[in-house]
Amino acid sequence: MNLEPEKSSEIRAAGGTARVLATLAILALATIGILVILEVIPRSAFAEVASKTAMIAGICVVSVVAIGFLSKR
Numbered sequence: 001m002n003l004e005p006e007k008s009s010e011i012r013a014a015g016g017t018a019r020v021l022a023t024l025a026i027l028a029l030a031t032i033g034i035l036v037i038l039e040v041i042p043r044s045a046f047a048e049v050a051s052k053t054a055m056i057a058g059i060c061v062v063s064v065v066a067i068g069f070l071s072k073r
Contacts, residue, residue, distance in 0.1 A: 032046075
């Protein structure tokens with residue numbers, strides 16, 4: 001059993017990676033939203049996939065929260 005605290009550089013690296021992934025996800029959603037508004041992607045085609053995308057996003061959020069709770073000491 002290791003009772004030493006984690007190195008702060010490891011904690012910062014994990015936080016930095018999460019921020020980069022969150023930034024990429026936000027930019028991707030913004031790009032898709034802009035393309036739908038400008039009608040580059042037809043709304044009918046987007047509507048077919050939107051509900052499935054929302055469900056997948058919900059599953060991912062719940063999974064990340066659960067993993068976060070399980071990984072705390």
